[in-house]
Amino acid sequence: MLTWIVRRLFQAFFVVVAMTVIVFVGVHVIGNPVDILISPEADQAERARIIAEMGLDQPLWKQYFFFVNDVLHGNMGRSFVFNEPALKLIGSRMPATLELAVTAVLFSICFGVPLGLYAGLKPDSVAGRAIMAGSILGFSLPSFWVGLMLIMTFAVHLGVLPSTGRGETAAMFGIQWSFLTWDGLRHMFMPALNLSLFNISLVLRLTRAGVRETLPMDYIKFARAKGLTPRRVILVHVLKNIMIPVVTVVGLELGSTIAFAVVTESVFAWPGMGKLIIDSINVLDRPVIVAYLMMIVLLFITINLVVDIIYTILDPRVRLETKA
Amino acid sequence: MTVTLEVRNLRTHFFTRAGIVKAVDDVSFKVERGQVLGLVGESGSGKSVTGFSIIGLVDPPGRLAGGSILYRGQDLAKISEEEMRSLRGNRIAMIFQDPMMTLNPVLRIDTQMIEAVQAHTNASHSEAWTRSRDALGMVGIPSPEERLRSYPHQFSGGMRQRVAIAIALLHNPDLLIADEPTTALDVTIQAQILAEVQKLATEHGTALIWITHDLSVISGLADRIAVMYAGRIVEAGEASTVLDRPAHPYTHGLIGSVPSRNKKGEKLRQIPGMTPSLLNLGVGCAFRTRCARATAVCEQEPPETLIPPERIVRCFHPMQDVAA
Numbered sequence: 001m002l003t004w005i006v007r008r009l010f011q012a013f014f015v016v017v018a019m020t021v022i023v024f025v026g027v028h029v030i031g032n033p034v035d036i037l038i039s040p041e042a043d044q045a046e047r048a049r050i051i052a053e054m055g056l057d058q059p060l061w062k063q064y065f066f067f068v069n070d071v072l073h074g075n076m077g078r079s080f081v082f083n084e085p086a087l088k089l090i091g092s093r094m095p096a097t098l099e100l101a102v103t104a105v106l107f108s109i110c111f112g113v114p115l116g117l118y119a120g121l122k123p124d125s126v127a128g129r130a131i132m133a134g135s136i137l138g139f140s141l142p143s144f145w146v147g148l149m150l151i152m153t154f155a156v157h158l159g160v161l162p163s164t165g166r167g168e169t170a171a172m173f174g175i176q177w178s179f180l181t182w183d184g185l186r187h188m189f190m191p192a193l194n195l196s197l198f199n200i201s202l203v204l205r206l207t208r209a210g211v212r213e214t215l216p217m218d219y220i221k222f223a224r225a226k227g228l229t230p231r232r233v234i235l236v237h238v239l240k241n242i243m244i245p246v247v248t249v250v251g252l253e254l255g256s257t258i259a260f261a262v263v264t265e266s267v268f269a270w271p272g273m274g275k276l277i278i279d280s281i282n283v284l285d286r287p288v289i290v291a292y293l294m295m296i297v298l299l300f301i302t303i304n305l306v307v308d309i310i311y312t313i314l315d316p317r318v319r320l321e322t323k324a
Numbered sequence: 325m326t327v328t329l330e331v332r333n334l335r336t337h338f339f340t341r342a343g344i345v346k347a348v349d350d351v352s353f354k355v356e357r358g359q360v361l362g363l364v365g366e367s368g369s370g371k372s373v374t375g376f377s378i379i380g381l382v383d384p385p386g387r388l389a390g391g392s393i394l395y396r397g398q399d400l401a402k403i404s405e406e407e408m409r410s411l412r413g414n415r416i417a418m419i420f421q422d423p424m425m426t427l428n429p430v431l432r433i434d435t436q437m438i439e440a441v442q443a444h445t446n447a448s449h450s451e452a453w454t455r456s457r458d459a460l461g462m463v464g465i466p467s468p469e470e471r472l473r474s475y476p477h478q479f480s481g482g483m484r485q486r487v488a489i490a491i492a493l494l495h496n497p498d499l500l501i502a503d504e505p506t507t508a509l510d511v512t513i514q515a516q517i518l519a520e521v522q523k524l525a526t527e528h529g530t531a532l533i534w535i536t537h538d539l540s541v542i543s544g545l546a547d548r549i550a551v552m553y554a555g556r557i558v559e560a561g562e563a564s565t566v567l568d569r570p571a572h573p574y575t576h577g578l579i580g581s582v583p584s585r586n587k588k589g590e591k592l593r594q595i596p597g598m599t600p601s602l603l604n605l606g607v608g609c610a611f612r613t614r615c616a617r618a619t620a621v622c623e624q625e626p627p628e629t630l631i632p633p634e635r636i637v638r639c640f641h642p643m644q645d646v647a648a
Contacts, residue, residue: 218426237431240431241429
């Protein structure tokens with residue numbers, strides 16, 4: 001187990017290195033931030049001074065070298081636009097996105113698993129069929145439209161939920177969180193639901209397929225033959241067997257929800273990272289883009305590691321060992 | 325002798341889209357305390373479905389379509405699901421064919437045994453654990469304390485079947501239904517399991533229904549034999565008489581098919597043809613298309629005939645003298 005984790009961390013290191021190279025080259029190819037950042041009225045001397053200040057006059061490999069050197073000293077560069085450290089900028093926006101994404105994933109488990117269980121246990125019932133039909137909508141309706149409809153319904157017509165912003169926040173570990181206050185929770189409910197709709201459908205369908213696959217197994221029949229209550233058979237014997245695909249998908253979706261929450265964040269004016277990265281790409285704020293992508297890579301690596309460890313808890317046949 | 329189980333005119337039908345499959349059609353038999361009944365037949369003869377009907381685990385589209393299952397005078401076909409659950413695994417237990425599939429792969433043995441104890445008693449966790457350990461020891465599993473912490477995949481097939489038997493016998497049931505429990509095992513392990521079950525059943529006066537297609541397994545074990553063909557019992561009687569002097573041509577063919585009875589070099593004997601489809605089985609003897617003794621009269625329903633002192637055969641042309 002320990003060897004396995006060390007090996008995985010080693011692999012992760014190379015993934016990060018490869019990522020920085022790809023991002024650096026990619027960003028360099030897109031365009032020149034100087035054209036956007038420097039006022040057209042600036043004279044040649046002024047231009048040259050700013051370019052030198054940003055280090056953009058150096059060849060790419062040198063820029064990369066300086067970047068790596070800075071990163072090793074805990075410095076991800078300063079934003080061209082805000083003139084603030086890129087990491088600090090992302091850090092100030094990250095909690096908002098994190099709490100939104102985690103809540104969305106919690107929603108997808110809390111709604112997806114029970115609904116999927118029901119649809120799997122009673123596939124021919126009206127409710128079971130309705131759930132499956134509904135999940136198709138969850139897949140196919142565009143997220144921005146659903147977000148607008150939620151605002152129309154709950155904020156405009158019913159007036160029960162606020163439409164935009166994070167609401168009141170409270171501090172924990174020196175960071176401002178919305179989920180700690182009632183007002184914050186009210187603000188979070190709609191964007192989180194909007195963000196989770198696709199994932200609810202995904203988890204629901206996976207759960208249903210798992211239930212349909214597990215129910216005819218001999219060990220389920222044997223569990224019933226032991227005289228266990230139907231409740232215990234379903235909640236322990238069936239559910240534990242179908243958790244592996246669900247955990248895989250939830251893990252991956254947590255990553256992509258954090259990375260691509262931008263649509264929902266825009267619709268609900270949620271001040272998260274998604275908004276920041278889109279703005280940064282528009283003005284070619286390289287340090288912010290690079291730092292952001294690095295964060296996301298680290299996030300995915302961490303999530304995958306955690307998912308693999310959860311596998312071993314869920315299925316004893318999975319062993320985290322390296323083959324000789 | 326007290327009768328543990330009496331099945332009268334049991335019908336279990338599967339209502340499929342293609343039509344009604346009469347898997348069990350008018351089956352009657354009795355098992356007394358401490359007695360072993362061998363239920364013999366080919367695949368698809370309805371012997372397993374008979375077992376599942378008794379324990380109340382026939383899944384849709386199948387259901388009991390008639391008859392009664394009297395356990396100590398109480399009709400199991402009429403009691404509620406909750407009453408049935410409290411008997412299942414407690415007074416009536418079942419072991420299955422494939423030991424690789426009967427234990428839940430993601431739950432530890434102790435979890436699967438303790439839940440079986442607690443399903444029918446108010447035993448505390450530690451009491452249930454002690455009982456489970458003793459039960460494992462009783463079926464010949466070395467160092468049961470250690471093995472309780474194992475997962476099913478850490479056991480061999482024979483060991484898993486022992487665990488399943490230990491679970492089935494946890495509550496000293498009055499009736500044990502064994503659905504081909506040795507078919508998937510090595511011959512040496514087969515003999516051990518057979519001896520084990522026989523010993524445990526005799527010790528507690530457990531009535532045993534041993535479902536098998538293998539006559540060599542049943543010959544040394546059963547007190548009585550019932551031979552099933554296409555959902556019906558075609559011959560039933562004392563084991564030694566049925567095996568030595570079969571009255572139904574099907575029983576005769578089945579005994580002839582046991583390879584060990586052939587001389588070396590001699591062509592292996594077999595019953596020509598295949599088991600008929602149970603879907604829309606017409607009237608008349610279902611075996612007539614494969615039977616050398618069949619005549620025009622076999623197009624009609626063969627009556628149940630008594631061969632003294634107490635053998636029953638369903639045939640127009642039995643191979644033994646019938647009562648006048």
